[in-house]
Amino acid sequence: MIKCTYNWTLGKNNKYFDELVIPIVEGQPEEIDLAPYVAKALEDYPDTSCVIIRRHGMYVVGPTWEKTKLMLESFDYLFHIAMQMKLYGLDPTQPPPESNWRMVGSDETSALPNLFDTCSCYREKIQKRLLLNDPDVATRFSQMEITIQKLTEQLSRLENNAGAGSTYVRWGRSICSGDNTELVYSGYAAGQLYLHASYTNRHGGPSNLLCMPGDPELTNISGNGTSLLYGAEYQENILKPDAHDEDVPCAVCRNKKTQNTLMIPGRKSCYSGWQKEYQSLVVSGHRAYSASSYLCMDRDPEYIPGGHVNNDGSLLYVTTTKCGSLPCPPYTDDKAINCVVCSK
Known part of the structure; x- marks a missing residue:
């Protein structure tokens, strides 16, 4: 807001400026809200440069004397003099500091009421109220x-x-330890038998492993042995020195604050914007045996109590890389593969 002050004097030799202060009516600013009337005036007369408000009355300033007179004649609806000055951050009882004094006057202005010697002109690029x-x-x-x-x-x-969240299986563990995670259930890793003696040249059957809950609800339906589910075993000591032949636990976990979960092979850290649930090594079945899945086995695996007997069910080995179709670099031949489970 630019503030300017006029020193009002009358005299035949004084020339009027392009901006003149015209009294409209007298009254008390705090009594009536004039904002709608001022807004209407500004809309009808866009050349208006500012509105002046003092205890003595409200005034409008036009670009020329003739324009101001026309505005004065047309502003009949500005009979209510007050405006709630707080809306504009102004105090109607206190003039601003004096600055930019100007001499205004002419024979044409001699008939105007000389209500005061100093009037305050608030040149606002009018901060219009909320006008629809x-x-x-x-x-x-x-x-x-x-x-x-x-x-x-x-x-x-x-x-x-x-209430959605995202879920994932933590292979090799019976608990969930990630941030904002909860245990859905824990149980046993299970899949098809690693090798069928009667079908040594056939490697069909399901490849995926299941996380079977520890509290199953059983049926009384018997099968014919064509599709069987076996518990999974660690077949090496790479993950842990005593892991061989131990049975594999699993846990289904839910992150309450994420919507997506994925396993990234070849990485031990998540990409930007993703949260790490756990990090480990990739495991799978033997290449010469039945089909299997690639899993991200926990780096610090647990064992199922009493599961150290060598029953040879679904056997799991640490998976390594083989250069050729898999480019090396960036990979290296015959090295264990990192993996990380991430959520977002």
Whole structure:
């Protein structure tokens, strides 16, 4: 806001300036809200440069004397003199510091009431109140509505996803230890038999391993032995010195604050924006035996109590790289493969 002060004097030899202060009516500023009337005046007369408010009355300033007279004649609806000055941060009882004094006067102005010697001109690029018919305000309202709609949609999505979360299997462990995670259930890793003696030249059957819960709800339906599920065993001591022949536990975990989970082979850290659940090595079945899955086995695996007997069910080995179709570098031949489970 630019503040300017006029020293009002009258005299035949004084020339008037382009901006003149015209008294409209007298009254008390704190009594009536004039904002709608001022706004209407500014809309009808866009050349108005400022509105002056003092205890003596309200005044308008036009670009020329003739323009100001026309405005004065047309501003009949400005009969209410007050405006709530706090809306503009102004005190109607206190003039601003004096600055930019100017001499104003002419024969044409001699008939104007000389109500005071100093009047305060608040040259505002008028901070219009919220006018629904003002293009700038309408644009801002439209932008606010769009923003509110987007925020509402985002809140709705967050509320819908609040009870979702993401799940993953932690192979080799019976607990979940990641941030914001909870245990859905724990149990036993199981898959098909590593090798069928009657079908040594056939390697079909299911390849995936299941995490079987420790509290199953059983059926009374018997099968014919064509598809069987065996417990999984560690077949090496690479993960742990005494892991060979131990049975493999598993845990299904849920991260309450994420929506996606994935296993990244060849990495021990997550990419930016993802949270690490656990890190380990890739394991799978023997290449000469039945089909199997690649799993991310926990680096510090647990064992199922009493599961150290060599029953040879679904056998798991640490997986290593083989150069050729797999480019080396970046990989190295015959090296164990890191893996990490990440969520977001």
